[in-house]
Amino acid sequence: MPRPHGDDMRILSAVCVVLAGSAAMADPDPMAVVNEAEFHWKAKEALPPGAFGATLRGDPAKGAYDFVGKFPDKYTVPSHLHTNDVIVVMLEGTMVIGRATKPDVSIAKHGLFVLPAKLAYTAHCEAACVFLVHGDKPFDIIYSNPKDDPRRKSER
Numbered sequence: 001m002p003r004p005h006g007d008d009m010r011i012l013s014a015v016c017v018v019l020a021g022s023a024a025m026a027d028p029d030p031m032a033v034v035n036e037a038e039f040h041w042k043a044k045e046a047l048p049p050g051a052f053g054a055t056l057r058g059d060p061a062k063g064a065y066d067f068v069g070k071f072p073d074k075y076t077v078p079s080h081l082h083t084n085d086v087i088v089v090m091l092e093g094t095m096v097i098g099r100a101t102k103p104d105v106s107i108a109k110h111g112l113f114v115l116p117a118k119l120a121y122t123a124h125c126e127a128a129c130v131f132l133v134h135g136d137k138p139f140d141i142i143y144s145n146p147k148d149d150p151r152r153k154s155e156r
Contacts, residue, residue: 032057039068046141048150050075056132060139070130071095077123079144084137086115093129098122120144 039054050072058065063084068091071077079100088095094108099121107113115121133139143149 041070044069045151046149047077048075051077060135063135063137063139065139066132066134068130068132071123071125071128073126073128075125075129078148079120079122080141080148081118081120081144082115083140083142084117084135086139087134088113088115089132089134091130091132093125093127095129095131096124096126098124 034056039056041052041054043049044051044053051069053067053069055065055067060067079098088107089112090107090109092109094106097105097107097113097115099105099119105113141149146152
């Protein structure tokens with residue numbers, strides 16, 4: 001069998017590169033993994049100072065997302081609501097949810113709570129807390145009293 005030379009060798013090399021690239025692209029790993037060391041914590045401008053979040057999957061502004069949030073000791077988010085349902089799992093600490101017409105509810109470490117769309121509530125952590133937030137539709141925060149919105153403080 002004759003051995004490839006010159007142009008034939010370059011073409012064979014190019015074909016091998018394309019085939020190898022195609023094989024790699026055809027079989028991406030569908031399992032997403034994000035360990036804590038890879039979290040990109042950012043201060044949350046929509047919350048009072050001290051809150052941080054790290055998006056793990058998707059884009060909360062667009063929907064189909066998961067993010068981890070953390071609040072420091074003695075932290076309270078004033079009365080607010082979300083346009084869409086939000087599911088929360090407590091990873092560390094306890095969060096107290098306050099609602100105007102219902103008793104306060106404490107959600108302890110590993111507890112889950114579902115916030116229905118448009119439910120106005122306060123969130124408080126007496127000790128630092130960490131939680132996972134999941135949603136299928138865009139995430140937002142609308143304060144019951146617009147003066148409580150830290151994003152508006154820069155307008156003054």
